[in-house]
Amino acid sequence: EAGVAQSPRYKIIEKRQSVAFWCNPISGHATLYWYQQILGQGPKLLIQFQNNGVVDDSQLPKDRFSAERLKGVDSTLKIQPAKLEDSAVYLCASSLGQTSPLHFGNGTRLTVT
Amino acid sequence: GDSVTQMEGPVTLSEEAFLTINCTYTATGYPSLFWYVQYPGEGLQLLLKATKADDKGSNKGFEATYRKETTSFHLEKGSVQVSDSAVYFCALSGTGNQFYFGTGTSLTVIP
Numbered sequence: 024e025a026g027v028a029q030s031p032r033y034k035i036i037e038k039r040q041s042v043a044f045w046c047n048p049i050s051g052h053a054t055l056y057w058y059q060q061i062l063g064q065g066p067k068l069l070i071q072f073q074n075n076g077v078v079d080d081s082q083l084p085k086d087r088f089s090a091e092r093l094k095g096v097d098s099t100l101k102i103q104p105a106k107l108e109d110s111a112v113y114l115c116a117s118s119l120g121q122t123s124p125l126h127f128g129n130g131t132r133l134t135v136t
Numbered sequence: 137g138d139s140v141t142q143m144e145g146p147v148t149l150s151e152e153a154f155l156t157i158n159c160t161y162t163a164t165g166y167p168s169l170f171w172y173v174q175y176p177g178e179g180l181q182l183l184l185k186a187t188k189a190d191d192k193g194s195n196k197g198f199e200a201t202y203r204k205e206t207t208s209f210h211l212e213k214g215s216v217q218v219s220d221s222a223v224y225f226c227a228l229s230g231t232g233n234q235f236y237f238g239t240g241t242s243l244t245v246i247p
Contacts, residue, residue: 054233065142065225065237066180079234114179121233122168122187129179 025049029115029128037136041103044131048096048117054078056125057090057100058114066114072098105135138163138230142238145223149216149245157211157241159200159226167228169193169202169209174223174240183211183224216245 028047036042048055053074058066069088071078074095083090087106092098102109112132116125143158161167171183171193184193189204198213209226226238 056235063240065239067237068235071232071234078232116180116235118233122229123233124170124182124185125172125180125227125235126182127172127180 027115027117027126027128029113029131031131032129033132033134035134035136036105038107039104041101042105042133043102044100044113044115044133046098046100046115046128048098048115049126052117052119052126053095054118054120055092055098056116056118057098058116060112060114060130062111069100102133105133107135109133110135138167138228138234138236140226140228140236140238142226143241145240146242146244149243151218151245151247152215153245155211155213155216155220155243157224157226157243159209159211159238161207161209161226161228163207163228163230165231167230169200170227170229170235171198171200171209171211172225172227172237174225176222180225216243218245218247221245 055072057069060066069083070080070090072092090100112130114130116127139162168187170185172180173183184195186193186202192201200211223240225240
């Protein structure tokens with residue numbers, strides 16, 4: 024089965040610019056997650072979707088981050104404007120549901136200068 | 137809220153040594169528990185899982201047992217190899233299929 028696809032793989036932007044990341048989950052996986060992984064730390068959940076509805080976005084900095092999952096499949100995560108502290112790897116993951124494991128994409132490494 | 141506490145790293149072992157990475161959790165209800173591994177330059181991959189108390193997850197020589205009485209899910213391997221060098225993350229899945237990760241433990245195995 025095809026895995027979780029993410030793009031781009033790397034992105035370098037200046038602070039105050041905007042950036043968008045794209046994710047295509049494994050076919051049939053209703054639950055989709057975006058995580059932020061800062062170097063040396065564990066993944067931190069930003070937002071969780073169930074189909075095209077938001078389940079949890081309590082840790083999403085909503086003044087600058089937004090995410091959508093139109094039609095319950097692909098998802099995009101946007102940062103506008105970016106700050107230096109947003110430099111991290113942004114991971115997308117999907118899951119079939121309760122007790123099922125997460126399947127991760129390779130992530131997008133963002134560097135904000 | 138739900139959380140995972142993981143053994144601090146980094147850990148350096150000689151090849152064929154015994155490995156233990158400690159993981160304890162706090163959760164309401166009955167979470168599922170997982171170990172993920174991240175090899176250099178790669179994404180996170182599921183290593184093993186356990187969905188109820190006393191379950192033992194195993195894969196590639198690694199094992200972990202879901203201990204409800206001690207709220208632990210320690211990762212073990214009897215004889216590590218250089219190829220096991222990676223960062224290991226303990227995680228739990230609680231109510232609403234929300235996943236929480238530990239901070240990761242970096243393992244380096246030297247020949």
